[in-house]
Amino acid sequence: xxxxxxxxxxxxxxxxxxxxxxxxxxxxxxxxxxxxxxxxxxxxxxxxxxxxxxxxxxxxxxxxxxxxxxxxxxxxxxxxxxxxxxxxxxxxxxxxxxxxxxxxxxxxxxxxxxxxxxxxxxxxxxxxxxxxxxxxxxxxxxxxxxxxxxxxxxxxxxxxxxxxxxxxxxxxxxxxxxxxxxxxxxxxxxxxxxxxxxxxxxxxxxxxxxxxxxxxxxxxxxxxxxxxxxxxxxxxxxxxxxxxxxxxxxxxxxxxxxxxxxxxxxxxxxxxxxxxxxxxxxxxxxxxxxxxxx
Amino acid sequence: xxxxxxxxxxxxxxxxxxxxxxxxxxxxxxxxxxxxxxxxxxxxxxxxxxxxxxxxxxxxxxxxxxxxxxxxxxxxxxxxxxxxxxxxxxxxxxxxxxxxxxxxxxxxxxxxxxxxxxxxxxxxxxxxxxxxxxxxxxxxxxxxxxxxxxxxxxxxxxxxxxxxxxxxxxxxxxxxxxxxxxxxxxxxxxxxxxxxxxxxxxxxxxxxxxxxxxxxxxxxxxxxxxxxxxxxxxxxxxxxxxxxxxxxxxxxxxxxxxxxxxxxxxxxxxxxxxxxxxxxxxxxxxxxxxxxxxxxxxxxxxxxxxxxxxxxxxxxxxxxxxxxxxxxxxxxxxxxxxxxxxxxxxxxxxxxxx
Numbered sequence: 001x002x003x004x005x006x007x008x009x010x011x012x013x014x015x016x017x018x019x020x021x022x023x024x025x026x027x028x029x030x031x032x033x034x035x036x037x038x039x040x041x042x043x044x045x046x047x048x049x050x051x052x053x054x055x056x057x058x059x060x061x062x063x064x065x066x067x068x069x070x071x072x073x074x075x076x077x078x079x080x081x082x083x084x085x086x087x088x089x090x091x092x093x094x095x096x097x098x099x100x101x102x103x104x105x106x107x108x109x110x111x112x113x114x115x116x117x118x119x120x121x122x123x124x125x126x127x128x129x130x131x132x133x134x135x136x137x138x139x140x141x142x143x144x145x146x147x148x149x150x151x152x153x154x155x156x157x158x159x160x161x162x163x164x165x166x167x168x169x170x171x172x173x174x175x176x177x178x179x180x181x182x183x184x185x186x187x188x189x190x191x192x193x194x195x196x197x198x199x200x201x202x203x204x205x206x207x208x209x210x211x212x213x214x215x216x217x218x219x220x221x222x223x224x225x226x227x228x229x230x231x232x233x234x235x236x237x238x239x240x241x242x243x244x245x246x247x248x249x250x251x252x253x254x255x256x257x258x259x260x261x262x263x264x265x266x267x268x269x270x271x272x273x274x275x276x277x278x279x280x281x282x283x284x285x286x287x288x289x290x291x292x293x294x
Numbered sequence: 295x296x297x298x299x300x301x302x303x304x305x306x307x308x309x310x311x312x313x314x315x316x317x318x319x320x321x322x323x324x325x326x327x328x329x330x331x332x333x334x335x336x337x338x339x340x341x342x343x344x345x346x347x348x349x350x351x352x353x354x355x356x357x358x359x360x361x362x363x364x365x366x367x368x369x370x371x372x373x374x375x376x377x378x379x380x381x382x383x384x385x386x387x388x389x390x391x392x393x394x395x396x397x398x399x400x401x402x403x404x405x406x407x408x409x410x411x412x413x414x415x416x417x418x419x420x421x422x423x424x425x426x427x428x429x430x431x432x433x434x435x436x437x438x439x440x441x442x443x444x445x446x447x448x449x450x451x452x453x454x455x456x457x458x459x460x461x462x463x464x465x466x467x468x469x470x471x472x473x474x475x476x477x478x479x480x481x482x483x484x485x486x487x488x489x490x491x492x493x494x495x496x497x498x499x500x501x502x503x504x505x506x507x508x509x510x511x512x513x514x515x516x517x518x519x520x521x522x523x524x525x526x527x528x529x530x531x532x533x534x535x536x537x538x539x540x541x542x543x544x545x546x547x548x549x550x551x552x553x554x555x556x557x558x559x560x561x562x563x564x565x566x567x568x569x570x571x572x573x574x575x576x577x578x579x580x581x582x583x584x585x586x587x588x589x590x591x592x593x594x595x596x597x598x599x600x601x602x603x604x605x606x607x608x609x610x611x612x613x614x615x616x617x618x619x620x621x622x623x624x625x626x627x628x629x630x631x632x633x634x635x636x637x638x639x640x641x642x643x644x645x646x647x648x
Contacts, residue, residue: 181384184379186382186384189347189375189453189478191399193368205386
């Protein structure tokens with residue numbers, strides 16, 4: 001009896017490993033190998049010709065370089081918060097379906113299909129100094145000076161928001177509408193107002209989805225490159241870490257230094273993800289305390 | 295919040311677009327009563343419950359609780375308790391926090407919450423389960439948590455939406471008894487929704503039978519069971535044999551009905567006069583094997599089909615090429631047997647033709 005069971009078990013493991021192989025290969029060749037190769041390159045500086053942390057030292061002693069970490073965080077954090085909050089608000093409102101839902105969802109999701117370059121061109125045309133918005137405002141006599149909405153921090157936020165909102169919205173909408181509606185009904189029957197239902201029942205249940213959405217938006221924002229160049233100020237306020245890496249690689253032709261910057265960028269993202277996971281755990285504990293100190 | 299009500303008066307209509315799912319459902323429920331909304335799926339029973347709860351807006355009509363009109367009061371202000379088909383326990387909260395949820399919303403003292411939750415868990419026999427999460431409980435335990443969570447607020451009216459339909463057959467019977475005991479202990483005014491006639495019969499003071507949003511019959515379990523008003527109610531309550539007949543003269547309290555293949559006598563009733571068409575119905579379990587002493591309503595036929603039900607079996611008896619009679623018996627019958635049957639006149643109900 002037990003013998004038969006162990007046989008069955010090992011047979012299953014072989015099948016499981018076989019089924020896993022393609023994805024394991026993918027993860028290895030597309031992620032682990034490039035990452036390790038990048039790490040290796042970054043530790044072989046051009047001048048040194050041997051193992052050295054010279055590139056990392058150079059990065060962290062040069063304010064022009066290490067300031068890009070702060071700049072990138074300063075863009076990615078507010079943008080992620082903005083995207084997730086707006087998406088949460090809309091998705092929560094639409095969780096039980098609304099009038100013209102398909103049309104509205106299509107409009108909200110459309111920017112995803114446009115591509116960053118086209119979107120950035122559009123932002124320049126509409127929000128630019130001589131763009132439609134400023135022309136309208138000035139012709140209407142509401143403004144005397146054009147609003148500075150592009151080639152700065154705001155321009156990048158606008159662009160990032162438009163790229164990331166649709167996907168964050170869809171993700172949260174799927175997550176929230178998957179929550180059993182009778183939970184809401186039962187909370188109402190127990191005396192909870194709609195706001196209390198959100199705070200005490202729905203928010204704790206949405207929290208895991210919210211954390212994942214935030215993490216993904218954050219990682220995407222942190223790697224911002226085209227928007228930062230096209231609608232930002234790549235030499236100044238929006239000189240993000242990816243721009244620093246790009247300049248080392250394709251302007252200075254120092255692949256090793258560029259790899260080091262890329263590795264630093266990766267570790268920043270990893271650190272942020274760890275913080276998100278920890279915060280989310282704290283949140284769960286806080287909300288599940290519920291009735292309180294017993 | 296008061297613990298008891300004298301009367302709930304309901305007169306509600308619900309339409310979804312052009313479809314009417316509840317057509318002027320008028321009801322009066324007395325304090326302490328256990329009323330069941332019974333009907334097949336899609337008959338509007340759950341919609342009616344949702345409207346009374348305040349979770350679904352009615353398209354028209356009014357709901358009065360004693361002297362207060364409540365149809366525009368939001369659900370959280372009605373003071374009703376509700377138990378859902380899937381229990382709807384909060385998965386992120388422990389049993390204790392689920393049961394204490396309503397009290398904590400009322401900002402009660404921690405000590406009071408603790409005491410009342412413990413008392414409630416004792417009532418539903420779940421002491422010691424305080425720190426479990428809903429996912430760690432069995433279906434029956436989850437159901438008891440759901441009931442405790444609603445009861446702890448002393449609701450004025452308890453609404454139960456098919457609370458037993460997700461449980462397996464044996465547990466369902468146990469929980470049914472438990473609900474019955476809780477109700478008689480607390481004499482809580484309750485509305486219970488189900489599609490299971492056995493549940494309705496065993497639990498209710500009164501049954502409200504619905505079909506396509508229209509009220510078919512209201513009555514005590516006995517009335518509904520013994521004296522259905524129409525073919526739908528009869529069919530739903532387990533009558534399986536229906537004969538289209540033309541009524542003849544009544545003699546000695548019995549009225550004769552002549553159908554295509556049978557001639558039967560039933561108890562005479564006021565609404566059914568000679569010369570009219572009617573339907574005669576009898577339950578399979580009321581059909582007897584063998585000759586009646588007085589020789590009334592005797593039928594012979596051949597066993598065509600047998601369904602084994604354990605203690606009993608249900609058999610289809612072919613009377614002629616088109617007519618079958620269903621019979622439930624604990625006696626042995628075999629396929630192809632020729633049997634002699636008696637349909638006791640007092641067990642036959644007369645129903646109007648639709």
